[in-house]
Amino acid sequence: MLSISVIAVVFGVIFLAELPDKTALAGLMLGTRYRPSYVFVGVAAAFVVHVALAIAAGSLLTLLPHRWVQGVVGVLFLGGAAMLLFAKDDDEEEVRAPADQSFWKVSGAGFMLILVAEFGDLTQIMTANLAARYDAPVSVAIGAVLGLWAVAALGIFGGRLLMKRVPLPLITKAAAVVMVVLAALSLYEAATGAALL
Template identity: 60%
Template sequence: MSSFAVFGITFGVIFLAELPDKTALASLVLGTRYRSSYVFAGVAAAMACQVALALVAGRLLALLPHRALEAVVGGLFVLGAVMLLLHKEDDEEEGEGRTPRSDSFWRVAGASFAVIAIAEFGDLTQIATANLAAKYGDWLAVGLGSWLALCAVSGLAILGGQKLMQRVPLHVIQRGAALIMLVLAGISIYSAIAG
């Protein structure tokens, strides 16, 4: 599979999975309180750290024998799809945390970084990024696709996420991402069985 195709798959899966996430909500809240460019700088840096951690995890998964790797990746995609389908819209806003004391760049960007880094750690999109990195072995395409998708969702949330959610029902977004993950799970599980 070409790097462009891997990038496209990764971007699509991560973008859809991140839309209904609490990280997007935290970005929206921070963006309404502080200068959006400062918030985005902190969010983008946090997402880069999270993607790097996911790529390392994916590299470790890739050390498994091929059939075992496909089975693990398939199982994790099924888990991700189930998490999306069972996601409740009224989850607590855990990502808000502390707000900066002033509007300086470093305080706003630093607070945004901390809030998003904590909210995103071990999140569905981080697990999906690790799975995609292990499955395709194209670390650059997966890393760039994942990071750009995460930044795109956060950017949309910061600049006007409420309007998107008014036009596209949350359950449609969640089901779309879950369907894509189930298809990827099916492909991985078939590959593990077929050898």
């Protein structure tokens, strides 16, 4: 059963967590060099693969007792918030430019970039956490995919404009605050056994 509230929460968390990520900047670089629609198709397909893997991992967590899952999820959300707040900026990832502008070459470059760069990334871990927290894999998957696609579209089609208007440190802090709130809710549920959301 689909839950609009779960989709909305997951969308917000994943969108904010992914926005300051270096892969959004890599998508921006590819989008400025090549046809943006071709780049987006490859990036979008790679994000679907990552969300599917994260949902599978999160669904396995739901086999554990509920209070344990909420405790683990709460700690992982706190870890994610700490990663956002205290991570140092890495050098930009090197983007290998495809030799020509064909659909398959450009979308393939976007797909491979995201497939490799995002494996085990914070948003993939957060998606698994959210899948375990809500036990609504389809709703979590839809929210996560839409959040990732929205960031990819912003980066590929309008990244330069966004970077001029919204400072990345502000986005990073907002994402960390959301994760701290989710951590607190999960840890409260683990301690009391009461479901809040």
